[in-house]
Amino acid sequence: MGITNTANNSFFESVQRNFDKAAQFTRFDQGIIAQIKACNSILRVKFPVKIGDSIEVIEAYRVQHSHHKLPCKGGIRFSMEVDQEEVMALAALMTYKCAIVNVPFGGGKGGIKIDSRKYTAFELEKITRRYTSELCKKNFIGPGIDVPAPDYGTGAREMSWIVDTYSSLNPTDINAQACVTGKPLSQGGVHGRTEATGLGVFFGIREACAFQEDMEKLGLTPGIAGKRVIVQGLGNVGYHAAKYFQEAGAKLVGLIEYNGAIYDENGLDVDQVQAHRQTTGGILNYPGAINFSDPAEGLEQACDILIPAALESVIHKDNAERIQARIIGEAANGPLTSEADTILNRKGVLVIPDIYLNAGGVTVSYFEWLKNLSHVRYGRLEKRFSENMYNELIDIIESTTGKRVSDLERKMVLRGPSEIDLVHSGLEDTMVDSYREIREIYRNREGVEDLRTAAFICAIDKIGVAYEQLGIFP
Ligand code: GLU
Numbered sequence: 001m002g003i004t005n006t007a008n009n010s011f012f013e014s015v016q017r018n019f020d021k022a023a024q025f026t027r028f029d030q031g032i033i034a035q036i037k038a039c040n041s042i043l044r045v046k047f048p049v050k051i052g053d054s055i056e057v058i059e060a061y062r063v064q065h066s067h068h069k070l071p072c073k074g075g076i077r078f079s080m081e082v083d084q085e086e087v088m089a090l091a092a093l094m095t096y097k098c099a100i101v102n103v104p105f106g107g108g109k110g111g112i113k114i115d116s117r118k119y120t121a122f123e124l125e126k127i128t129r130r131y132t133s134e135l136c137k138k139n140f141i142g143p144g145i146d147v148p149a150p151d152y153g154t155g156a157r158e159m160s161w162i163v164d165t166y167s168s169l170n171p172t173d174i175n176a177q178a179c180v181t182g183k184p185l186s187q188g189g190v191h192g193r194t195e196a197t198g199l200g201v202f203f204g205i206r207e208a209c210a211f212q213e214d215m216e217k218l219g220l221t222p223g224i225a226g227k228r229v230i231v232q233g234l235g236n237v238g239y240h241a242a243k244y245f246q247e248a249g250a251k252l253v254g255l256i257e258y259n260g261a262i263y264d265e266n267g268l269d270v271d272q273v274q275a276h277r278q279t280t281g282g283i284l285n286y287p288g289a290i291n292f293s294d295p296a297e298g299l300e301q302a303c304d305i306l307i308p309a310a311l312e313s314v315i316h317k318d319n320a321e322r323i324q325a326r327i328i329g330e331a332a333n334g335p336l337t338s339e340a341d342t343i344l345n346r347k348g349v350l351v352i353p354d355i356y357l358n359a360g361g362v363t364v365s366y367f368e369w370l371k372n373l374s375h376v377r378y379g380r381l382e383k384r385f386s387e388n389m390y391n392e393l394i395d396i397i398e399s400t401t402g403k404r405v406s407d408l409e410r411k412m413v414l415r416g417p418s419e420i421d422l423v424h425s426g427l428e429d430t431m432v433d434s435y436r437e438i439r440e441i442y443r444n445r446e447g448v449e450d451l452r453t454a455a456f457i458c459a460i461d462k463i464g465v466a467y468e469q470l471g472i473f474p
Helices: 006-023 030-037 084-100 121-137 156-169 196-209 212-218 234-245 270-280 296-297 338-346 360-374 383-401 407-413 419-444 451-470
Strands: 043-052 054-064 076-078 105-111 228-232 251-257 260-263 291-293 305-308 328-330 351-352
Touching: 006 030, 006 084, 006 338, 030 451, 043 084, 043 121, 054 084, 076 156, 084 105, 084 296, 084 419, 084 451, 105 121, 105 351, 121 156, 156 328, 196 234, 196 305, 196 328, 196 351, 196 419, 228 234, 228 296, 234 251, 234 270, 234 305, 251 270, 251 296, 260 296, 291 296, 338 351, 351 451, 360 419, 383 407, 383 451, 419 451
Parallel strands: 076 105, 228 251, 228 305, 305 328, 328 351
Antiparallel strands: 043 054, 054 105, 251 260, 260 291
16 A cells, blocks of 8 residues: 555545445445445556656556446546545546546546656656556556546646657557547647536536526526636636636636635636736736635635635535535535535535536547547548538528528538537537436435435446446356
8 A cells, every 4th residue: 555645545435435325326236336336456656767866766656446448547647645545536536427428438547646846847757758658567558458648737748748658668559649648639639628627617517507496496597697606726627617607608706726816706807817827926916806815715705606626625524614605516526525515415505526527528538539549530521521511501592592691601601510619519418418317316316415426326327237238247
């Protein structure tokens, strides 16, 4: 076992507790339930990397939680909080997440215990490449085995080092590009992956807000426009979520970063806040906004929707009571402890769970993986064909009605689908359908009291059937 800290221990236990609570509502025997819950394989490595003049021993993990479908899938994070328990919990969440959004992968997760701010880009590259070769040595990476992706502290740059290292160690693998997702476009990435998780968060909350009776119960009106939103974490996920909410007419009243929070009831502009952050080094002292030097206070301000989009366990038993939001959208993995969950459910808050809400990232990763395996970009075959068809259709409309459509109208209709159109619509469809599926379980299964339990049930039902079909219990 690696060194574990108490917080991660309870994060892992929280995930297990949520699973157990949901398992009671499913029909599977205890053996199958135990197998769904178990972490299948755990790799812990320690390797030396030359940093400056000295050698540092780096601790890293990759956990494959479930092999019921292959490859395993999930991000790699760089953080000082990384330990075995944390990576196990996150890998388990990936298994359930993939099942909920019908992405045919088992769950996995990786972590390197480093503070990435302390290293140069060159040192980070050495660490990432060495980690990748450790994964290769142990058969913990490959297009059909285990496919990492970005997570907290990593992005397209790290993924490009991973694909390059894997490809050079597997020169005959024609599908090598599919060994990792979230890559830069030039290395086999897909349009739309960068904003995918944030956009998925937006689609998911928008769908939840579309049901009049659910909104009435919360004392809110349906729709996104005019809703007051607070976002915690302006990383890739939080920034894009904030941006899509703002574009849809929501009022971004609060933004929270690790070193402070700002609040303005008249609304903030996320790009202007980002620009301010770039010039001043933080979000505090943004013109017109109230400052909170303790970022935790930002979570407790008045709003309709609170979106924690950073790390786990930020809402816990000591601050849950003071949360004013009526809807919490879990963009991060595990932002609520199970005690906080109980308190917020009691308060009648609608908690939209991580295992559904942040699945946009892995959904678009699935599209990227498919693109890499098919060796063709989305839209290549049908774009021109669709445009020709629409052209003919407009000609028919014009000749039958005797009226001409304007050039602008023709141009709008004539656009065949490009890769970004297909990725965004595939993501929207996934998020909308999956929400409806979870909501149905929530409403119809006797005794289910919250969306998280419904989401876990949804996952267990699908994985349980997959295990039954595998026929591995003779
Ligand atoms: N790290 C993201 C997550 O936690 C994305 C994983 C992936 O794309 O495989 O869902």
